[in-house]
Amino acid sequence: MDKTYQPANIETQWYQKWESEGHFKPSGKGDPYCIMIPPPNVTGSLHMGHGFQESIMDALVRYNRMLGKNTLWQVGTDHAGIATQMVVERLLDAQGISRHDLGREKFLEKVWEWKEESGGTITRQLRRLGASPDWSRERFTMDDGFYKAVQEVFIKLYKDKLIYRGKRLVNWDPKLHTAVSDLEVVSEEEKGFLWHFRYPLASGEGHIVVATTRPETMLGDSAVAVHPEDERYKHLVGQMIKLPLTDREIPIIADDYVDKDFGTGCVKITPAHDFNDYEMGKRHNLPIINILTDDADLNDEVPEKYRGMERFAARKQIVADFEALGLLEKIDDHVLKVPRGDRTGVVIEPYLTDQWYVKTAPLAEEAIKAVEDGQIKFVPQQYENMYFSWMRDIQDWCISRQLWWGHRIPAWYDAEGNIFVGRSEAEVRAENNIPDDVALKQDDDVLDTWFSSGLWTFGTLGWPMDTEELRTFHPTDVLVTGFDIIFFWVARMIMLTLHFRKEIPFHTVYVHGLVRDSQGQKMSKSKGNVLDPIDLIDGIDLETLVTKRTAGMMQPHLREKIEKQTRKEFPEGINAYGTDALRYTYYSLASTGRDIKFDVGRIEGFRNFCNKIWNATNYVLMNCVPEGTDSTAPDAATLAACGGDNSTDFELSLADKWIISKLQLAEQAVKDGIDNYRLDLASQALYDFIWNEYCAWYLELSKPVLWDESASAAQKKGTRRTLIRVLETTLRLAHPMMPFITEEIWQKVKTLAGQTGDTIMHAQFPLADETKIDQQAIVDLEWIQKVVESVRNIRGEMNISPGKAIPLLVNLADAEEQRRIDDNRTFITKLANLESITLLAGEEAPLSATALIGKMELLVPMAGLIDKHAEIARLDKALDKLTKDIQKTEGKLNNPKFVDKAPAEVVAKERDHLTALKEQADKLQVQKEKMAAL
Structure with missing residues (x-):
């Protein structure tokens, strides 16, 4: 072999050989073992969390492969509807083209072109990490086979009356013009304001004060709520309020949801623009008034003055108008959590739209039972509680997205708005006897990415076909995932798999932690603490690293801060550590x-x-x-x-x-x-x-x-x-x-x-073989290690050169210790670099540096070897430690609680230990006195 280890010289060539020779494929022999890769976004690149997760899966797969199992690690990527559409739209924007200029079909052609040319970054990086999935079976959530599975599930759930279309409140991204899931909303604390408005009573007899962080939504208020037991407002419940800036009157209602100790105890209720208000609106049968457009501008439901205004411009105008009317009580500084789209960064609005939903409560029952019964185990087990908490309070699932890239919803509408669901327009017409001269239009929406990935364990194995792979590898063995998607992905896989396969998708859910920086901070580009696993594997010079970390940062002060931080943390860049070192660190x-x-x-x-x-x-x-x-x-x-x-x-x-x-x-x-x-x-x-x-x-x-x-x-x-x-x-x-x-x-x-x-x-x-364990050899060798380490310690403390052979005297060795010395004299002599080993039988020894192993004394004669003062210092240090151990043990034996309650054998062992400690201390004291007398 080469004299030095150079990982770059071996890693790529071995991976290419493994993959080209098909070593990652199932063997077809042994018990099946299967892991499904959580499909990374096709737009993605490998980050530390991916590296950690994939390394764990690869270790499990390689381990079970070596155990002789028929092992499949199913690999694939997710089409990532929002992320991918945004990437391609940005590329088009650079050319001065919008997707609307191209139209849906041409735009989708562009997306597929991008996917083929640039969408494989993360799979190339997984190879560099040494991941060993069966690449010949790589799947994509938009490939033809998987599309059939998605269609089948949607149609079956619709026919089972578990999918419906309805108008409900969703997270709305005004830039993307689509509903987004909670996972795609990032809520972080920001500095803002709390505006206190006076709402006059319609009777003209005073007003009440409400506080809001979103003044523009007051134009959609349907009520003001107070707590039913709030003595300040009990007499007002049922009265009407004249809503400022509008010509509407709204009621004062009582609801237990209101916290009477927060603020004024009065809460404005805007059912169309707040999730909690929406639920209260349903309880009290309040009007639901949507005041926003898809762009989050104000629509025609508001007074003419505000129509068409951008929401934050409208906010300023409304505050000014309240002040002009004398109805602005006060403005407080206020820190609040602002929901922003993780892709666009714009503020997300609760928004009332027509969407497709899955009735999840009926599906959740079996999914809860599967974990309660132990068919599916969480590791660590405490994550079951998180799972149960979500599942027992489950809400219907919004599965439609207003995008072009994704699985288009297989539903058609006639001119009257009747809905027909099927695999194709031809099938819909045939099943419903719709003549060709009746126009049908397919739904423009696509399905939530989590809907298609919820079919991952069985869809990738060929379902709805009854394939050999499905029969062999399903249910799979373990799902490796982070806790943050237990509900969004794990729970939905369990629900959908149980419904369509009548079996669990996996036996174990291994939940790993999140990778943070050395200070425990979340890794983020804005903090400048992101590490790229490939940089740790292959190395990166400082200037390239600085450029990489500050790329795209528009704020000069932030760019300067991160550059300074990077130069301080990695003054010479990052060394090339190789894949194995990185994986082992994980x-x-x-x-x-x-x-x-x-x-x-x-x-x-x-x-x-x-x-x-x-x-x-x-x-x-x-x-x-x-x-x-x-x-x-x-x-x-x-x-x-x-x-x-x-x-x-x-x-x-x-x-x-x-x-x-x-x-x-x-x-x-x-x-x-x-x-x-x-x-x-x-x-x-x-x-x-x-x-x-x-x-x-x-x-x-x-x-x-x-x-x-x-x-x-x-x-x-x-x-x-x-x-x-x-x-x-x-x-x-x-x-x-x-x-x-x-x-x-x-x-x-x-x-x-x-x-x-x-x-x-x-x-x-x-695999361990107990017959090969020689307990006597372990005991004897560990004893030799103690002897050698004791002599080495004396050398170090006495500053005796490791290269100088020294004599060793052994005093008070029992018969077993003498046997060990006689049987292993060569080992001890070579390892401790001794010129001789002499056994003494308790006689007076020359002045020596001493170490104790039980009662046995190891003596290195000091003549010509040892510094008197250094040896006294060493003995003082050893005596000090023994004194502390003696005091600690005496304290325990003088404690009635210990002596009375501990088993007799434990107390006896402590007394024997105390005796041994005192004997050792006496010997070292004698040795010290001899040394001092020189």
Whole structure:
């Protein structure tokens, strides 16, 4: 292998090979396992949230693929109605053309052209991330097959009387001229005003004061509401108010919704322009007066003076007119949440329009039951509460959008407004006996994107056809998603799948947290804290990064702020860390449900982790394969020397038995972590094994055997065999999380380890074997580690060079400890760099630096080695710690609550611990006194 790890040299070539050779496709063997990708917008590009989510899915897919399952990761993109239409309209605007100039058909042709040329950015980026879905089955929510599924669902729901057309209040985007979902509305706090208006009583006997943040809506008021128990206004309920600026009178009504302690306790009710007012209007049978046009200008329902005015211009005029009439009580500064369209940034209006709706309450019943019965489990479980909260208070779902790009609603109208639903105009005419000379017009609206994506699990598998894929892979296994779309997508998939398939769409919903910056702030372009996963993989220079982060920012002060922030945070740009390091960083942070604080410093650490694996492999190959030999095609002698011939003429050392045992424990911990969706625990277990056990200890423990001329051929073979096989197994264990580096190295070592196969992704995932766990080897080796670490600590504290061999005296070792020393003298001598090990039987020892392991003393004679004052300081530090431990333990034993309530064996253990601590302190005190006497 190359001496240094360069991810760019291996990642792209391996991905191209995997995809071209069809390794991502289902094998057709084993139990089925299926994950559906939450379809990213076709307009999108990979952001940190995508990177995190796709990395989790890929780890699950690769893991189950290696378990021998018939694995399908279904991939595809969403047509993203609003976002895509906006992209293409902006391109046309740059040419001085509007969609209306082109007409619907020509405009849609332009959208399809854009989709084919530029709509695949995110799928290319997913490949760079190492995602392994079956690209040959890639779907798009507007492809022909999926369109048939969408049509079928709409028609069936309509015939089942679960879809209807009606006039209701919706979120309206005045720029896009369409209804939008709650998810497409961003409400953030902004500074505004609270205007207090006097509404005169029609009787002429005074007035009441109402407060509003939207003065223009008062022209559509239908009532003023007070709380029925508000003593201030009880006598006014039922009276009429003369609505200022109009010639209308409106009633004073009583409703429990009103908060009598907020403001004046009087609330103006505008049913056509406020969701809460709309519900109150229905309760009290109030007139619903829409005062806005599609552009949010004032319409002909208002007095002539205000007709055609832009809404915010009308606001100013109305406030001025109230003031002129002496009816403006006061104006307060007020911070309020302003709803804006996430695509356009304009203020969203509650707006009364004709739309198509799904009656969701009947569908929700089965969907609630599926989670209550445990057919579908949420991980973590607390998200069930969020799901139930939404579903038990579910409202009818507005599924129509006033766009051109999307699934056009399959409904036709005659001149009288009668509605006919069907797959085509010809079918509608045939089914309803409508002659050709009767004009029909298809509905101009398209369906909400969430409607089509709600069919994702079964629509992508060929439904409404009864396909083999549908029979094999549905229900799917797990849905990986963020909590923010549990209602918008997850719940709707459950409802629609249960209704049309009579089965659940997935068994598990794994809800992950949101990726935030290192300070816990939401990543946003305006904050200048956005990170692009591809930049972290491939690197980016500072100037390009600054240009990228400030692109499109019109406000100079904001642009300057973000440039300064970027230069401070990344003075040299962003290094190229590679895909595996980025993915591993994601996994290390993937504790269930919690938001993730992403710190670039962590990815630096995992880049070092990749280096560690690479360097360890070079060490293994250097010590197992003769120079000039190809490890991928070793000769018989090399294969035999490494145990790749599966012969049994080898002898395992204590270190070999220990690392094999520790590997079994790591295998179980990694499997448990993945099975329980705790990829943070899985990645930590793997990291600890590779870094702290295999690299830090076992590679060092292998040297005394491999480099000792007195070691037998069987011993050397046992160590080489263990080096290779543990490394090869570890690569398979790591592959779901680190696909590229593991594939590259596995190809170099698989033959030496007795493995075959074209790719590691189809090799067997390692499963722990309890028969290979040697508990005695674990205990003995961990004891050796303590001895070596104690000697190393003495070296460090006494400033003794690591390269200088030193004598070690061992005093008060029991029989078992003496056995360990005798059996492992070579290991201890080499690892601690000792010139000798001498066992004492409690006799007086020369003045030495001392470390304790239980009652056993490790003594390094000080003559010519040790600084007296430094040793006294070290002993003082050790005695101080022991004193604190003694005081803590005595405090516990002097506490009657502990002694009386704790089990007798626990109390006895604490007393024994106290005795041992005091004995250690006495020994160190004697040692200190000897040192001071010099």
